[in-house]
Amino acid sequence: MAVKKFAIACYDDEAPLFDAVHKVRHSGYKLHDVYTPFPVHGLDQAMGLKETDLHVAGFIFGITGTSTALGFMSWIFTSDWPINYGGKPFFSLPAMIPITFELTVMFAAVGMVLTYCYLNQIMPGVKKHVFHPRQSDDLFVVVIEVTEGTDEAELMNFLNSTNPVETNVQIAEEGWWYGRFDKEEEYQKQLA
Amino acid sequence: MTDRFEVPSGLKKTGLVLSLIGIITLIAGAVCFLGKHEEAGLVRFWMGLMQNGIFFLFMAISSIFIQAAAGLAQGGWIVAYKRVPEAIGANVWVFGLLVLIILFSMIFGLGDHNPIYHWVNPHGDKVLEGKSTFLNKGMFIGFSVAAVGLWSFFGRKFRSMSIAQESTPKNSTKLYWKTVSLAGAFMVVYGLTMMSTTPWMWIMSIDAHWYSTLFSWHVFAGAFVSGMALILLWTVYLKNQGNLVLVNKEHIHDLGKFMFAFSIFWTYTWFAQYMLIWYGNIPEETTYYNKRQNGPYSFLFYLNIVVNFVGPILILMSRPSKRNYFTVVFMAMIIIFGQWLNLYLLTYPGPSGHNWNISWYEMGIFAGFAGVMILTVSKTLTKSDLIPHNHIFLKESVVHLS
Numbered sequence: 001m002a003v004k005k006f007a008i009a010c011y012d013d014e015a016p017l018f019d020a021v022h023k024v025r026h027s028g029y030k031l032h033d034v035y036t037p038f039p040v041h042g043l044d045q046a047m048g049l050k051e052t053d054l055h056v057a058g059f060i061f062g063i064t065g066t067s068t069a070l071g072f073m074s075w076i077f078t079s080d081w082p083i084n085y086g087g088k089p090f091f092s093l094p095a096m097i098p099i100t101f102e103l104t105v106m107f108a109a110v111g112m113v114l115t116y117c118y119l120n121q122i123m124p125g126v127k128k129h130v131f132h133p134r135q136s137d138d139l140f141v142v143v144i145e146v147t148e149g150t151d152e153a154e155l156m157n158f159l160n161s162t163n164p165v166e167t168n169v170q171i172a173e174e175g176w177w178y179g180r181f182d183k184e185e186e187y188q189k190q191l192a
Numbered sequence: 193m194t195d196r197f198e199v200p201s202g203l204k205k206t207g208l209v210l211s212l213i214g215i216i217t218l219i220a221g222a223v224c225f226l227g228k229h230e231e232a233g234l235v236r237f238w239m240g241l242m243q244n245g246i247f248f249l250f251m252a253i254s255s256i257f258i259q260a261a262a263g264l265a266q267g268g269w270i271v272a273y274k275r276v277p278e279a280i281g282a283n284v285w286v287f288g289l290l291v292l293i294i295l296f297s298m299i300f301g302l303g304d305h306n307p308i309y310h311w312v313n314p315h316g317d318k319v320l321e322g323k324s325t326f327l328n329k330g331m332f333i334g335f336s337v338a339a340v341g342l343w344s345f346f347g348r349k350f351r352s353m354s355i356a357q358e359s360t361p362k363n364s365t366k367l368y369w370k371t372v373s374l375a376g377a378f379m380v381v382y383g384l385t386m387m388s389t390t391p392w393m394w395i396m397s398i399d400a401h402w403y404s405t406l407f408s409w410h411v412f413a414g415a416f417v418s419g420m421a422l423i424l425l426w427t428v429y430l431k432n433q434g435n436l437v438l439v440n441k442e443h444i445h446d447l448g449k450f451m452f453a454f455s456i457f458w459t460y461t462w463f464a465q466y467m468l469i470w471y472g473n474i475p476e477e478t479t480y481y482n483k484r485q486n487g488p489y490s491f492l493f494y495l496n497i498v499v500n501f502v503g504p505i506l507i508l509m510s511r512p513s514k515r516n517y518f519t520v521v522f523m524a525m526i527i528i529f530g531q532w533l534n535l536y537l538l539t540y541p542g543p544s545g546h547n548w549n550i551s552w553y554e555m556g557i558f559a560g561f562a563g564v565m566i567l568t569v570s571k572t573l574t575k576s577d578l579i580p581h582n583h584i585f586l587k588e589s590v591v592h593l594s
Contacts, residue, residue, distance in 0.1 A: 041593065059509070086473065094467045 002174045003187065005146040006032060007155055008131050009164040010139045014040055017140040020162040021046045024144060029155060032143040032174075035135035057115045058108050065107025069100040121176045129172040129184060139165070195578040197435050199570045207566035214560010221553050231307050232547040238308060240557045241294045243539045246394060247418075247532055248561045249287040249340075250386070250411070254419020255280035256347045257382055258450075263375035268588030269446055272438040274580050276426045278351040279572040280419075285344035286568050287561070292340055295394065299329055308543045311400045319401050327397055335393050339385040346378045351572075358582045368584055387412050395535075399542040402480045406465045411538070413458040417500075418531040420450040421524035426569065428521050435578050438590055441515045445594035448514030451527055455504035458534075459497070483541045488548055496537055499530035515594075532558070 011017045017034070024031050025048060034047060073096045077083070082090045117123050135141040144159070146152055146169065159167045173184055221240065225233030255277035262270040270277070298308055306312040311327040314320035320327070353374070357367045391411040396403060424447040430436045469477045484493050503526055513519040540548055580586060 055511070094463075094470050097463060097467065 003171060004174045005169065005171050006131065007144045007146050007152070007159060007169050008167065009142045009144075009159040009162065010132055010134070010166040011142070011163070012139060012165050014140065016163050017142065018043070018046055020142055020159075020164070023158075023162055024142065027158065029150065029158070030145040030147055032145045034143070035131060035141040037136055037138055037140070040140075052119075054112060054115060054119065058112045061111030061115075062104045062108035064111075065104040066100055068107070069103035070096060073099065125178055126176045127179065127181055127183070128176045129170075129174075130181075131170065131172070132166075195435055195437060197430060197433070197570075197573045197578055199574055200433065203566060203570055207563045207570065210559045210563025211567060212563070213556055214563055217553060217556025217560060221557075225553075232544070234302070235307050235543045236547070236549065236553065238294070238298050238302070239540055239543060240554050242291075242298065242308075243535055244532075244554070244557045244561050245287065245291040245294050246539075247535050248565060249284065249291045250415035251418045251422050251528075251531075252280050252284045252287055252565075253343050253347075253382075253386055254416045255423060256284065256343065256350060256378065257386075257416065258419065258423070259350050260346075260375035260378040260382070263372050264379065266372070266585075268585030269443065269592045269594075271580055271583050271585045271589035272443050272592075273423070273427045273430075273436055274354065274583070275573065275576065275578045276423050276430070278354055279569050280422065280426070280565075281347035282351040282572050283565075283568040284347040285340075286564060288340035288344050290561075290564075292336060295336060296333070299332060308398060309400070311397055323400070327393075327400065332393055335385075335389050339390050342381045342385065346374070346381065349374060350378075354580060354583070355576050357580065358577070360582060362582065363584060364582075365584060386415070395538050398539055399480055402477065404465050404469075406461055410458070410461040410465060411535075413454060413461050414500075414531045414534050417451060417454045417458055418528050420447055420454065421527045421531075422565075423447060424451070424520055424524045425528075428517055430573070430578065438579060438586075442592050442594040443589075444517065444520055445511075445515050448508055448520045448523075449594070451520070451523060452504055452508035452514065455500060455508070455527065458531075459501040462497075462501075483545075484537055488546050489537065489541050492533060492537055496530065496533050499526060500534060503530070 009020060011020060017036075017040070021031070021034060021043070025046075031047060034043060036043065074091060077092070077096075078090050084090075085092075085095075088095070121128070131143055132139055132141045142159075144155065146155065152169065156167060156169070171188065173187065177183055218241075221237050225237040227233075258270070259274070259277050259281060261267075298306075299312060302308065302312075304313055305315075310317070311320045311323065312329065314324065325331075350371070353367060353371050357371075360367055386408070388408050391408040392403075395411060396407045424444070427436060427439060427447065428444070431439055466481065469481055483489070504523060507519060508514055508523055536550070536554075
């Protein structure tokens with residue numbers, strides 16, 4: 001758990017949001033994250049985020065499923081418990097294909113869901129600080145980390161010059177915690 | 193901004209040379225194979241024409257299908273290169289006419305004992321007599337003429353409506369909605385022809401005793417993959433000529449995704465058909481695969497899977513390879529070859545048996561049809577502006593991210 005200081009600026013439309021994100025990246029402030037009520041096309045490029053590697057994980061999980069299914073079935077049907085099914089050879093590849101396919105899909109799907117949850121730090125019970133209650137409703141929230149080298153007054157001036165509807169400074173947990181939201185309130189009380 | 197395409201002399205020359213090769217091959221084939229009055233030669237002569245003709249016709253109809261599918265789904269992504277499928281679709285009648293001539297000659301010109309379509313005269317064969325309500329000359333002619341006529345009509349109609357949109361007032365949606373309802377009508381036609389009756393009539397009836405309800409789906413899947421490959425080849429060619437300025441990697445990526453996904457769909461239908469027959473192991477069904485998997489076609493049988501499934505799935509799986517002009521063009525050629533091979537395996541083994549060939553005759557006829565394709569499509573492309581300026585989804589296509 002790392003508690004840090006953040007400055008947020010809220011916008012009510014995509015256009016000022018993109019302007020602000022461009023300016024923040026240009027001015028060198030440390031962009032923590034941007035919260036939007038819906039997926040905004042092009043925002044990840046504007047924020048300079050890397051293309052996800054989730055599909056590589058998916059490929060690896062899929063291959064694992066393929067080899068698990070093929071390997072396990074060939075072992076069972078040829079050496080562990082060979083049974084004569086309608087005179088077919090013990091190693092009958094066509095019969096194994098449907099199950100191989102299903103297992104490939106299942107490994108890839110389950111593995112990718114878990115990887116996705118891990119990468120985004122979301123799970124049932126995992127809580128994160130909410131910077132603004134309207135960030136999932138109708139406001140676009142840009143969050144900037146106030147580091148030791150950041151001049152806070154200058155930062156607020158800068159943010160106010162980007163036409164936000166609201167700005168403020170918050171002390172908050174940077175990552176996630178397990179449990180309830182009021183755990184964080186205790187923190188903030190201690191800090192105050 | 194206008195974007196007119198003028199046929200470069202090189203392309204025109206290539207088209208003419210290829211057509212000429214086709215005609216010479218046809219004459220040489222007629223002399224070599226028809227002169228001796230042997231059944232094997234006769235079969236080879238007609239099968240070469242039929243397989244290549246049907247291959248190019250089905251590949252061209254896929255262009256009408258993708259327009260109709262994108263039209264019904266109100267997809268804007270296709271608009272940047274819409275003129276390419278339109279031009280291919282508008283020339284379906286050329287291939288349709290050629291295929292009709294070939295098929296009708298095969299039905300009427302091969303005498304009493306038809307070596308290819310046994311059902312033309314069952315000669316007391318109980319199975320074929322039982323099927324004769326559907327498989328007879330009248331039905332064959334009726335279905336074929338109706339199918340080719342409707343495809344040709346829709347292919348030309350989609351293009352003429354798209355060009356008429358250019359002279360309507362800006363943002364007028366009247367013609368657009370008309371296109372959407374026309375697309376719906378085409379889907380019904382397509383479902384009743386290409387996705388069911390036509391492949392039964394034309395291809396499955398070669399092995400007249402055998403049947404599979406999945407067959408037409410399988411043929412459709414193959415035709416769709418090769419159709420996407422053809423659109424991609426034309427699009428990249430025009431792009432290399434400095435035309436189609438609005439087309440970028442996002443659109444190429446879309447076509448690459450179609451080739452990738454429908455190659456897998458093709459394999460799915462192939463395997464679904466194969467596995468049930470393998471599992472059931474009923475002699476009257478397994479003869480079909482026995483002929484292909486064991487014996488002289490064995491190598492082509494496995495090559496078919498490698499070219500049409502293993503190649504596309506491994507090479508086109510990653511995002512960068514679908515966005516690279518070289519890999520997609522290379523894979524498009526591979527897929528066109530693979531689907532041609534697939535159609536070869538669907539048609540040839542029945543009548544040819546052990547006397548099979550892929551040599552100068554088959555390739556020459558292929559070249560001839562390719563030449564016709566190049567000449568007709570490039571001529572149609574020159575007739576209008578390559579950018580559909582007035583299409584209501586043009587902007588959507590320009591800002592499209594794949």
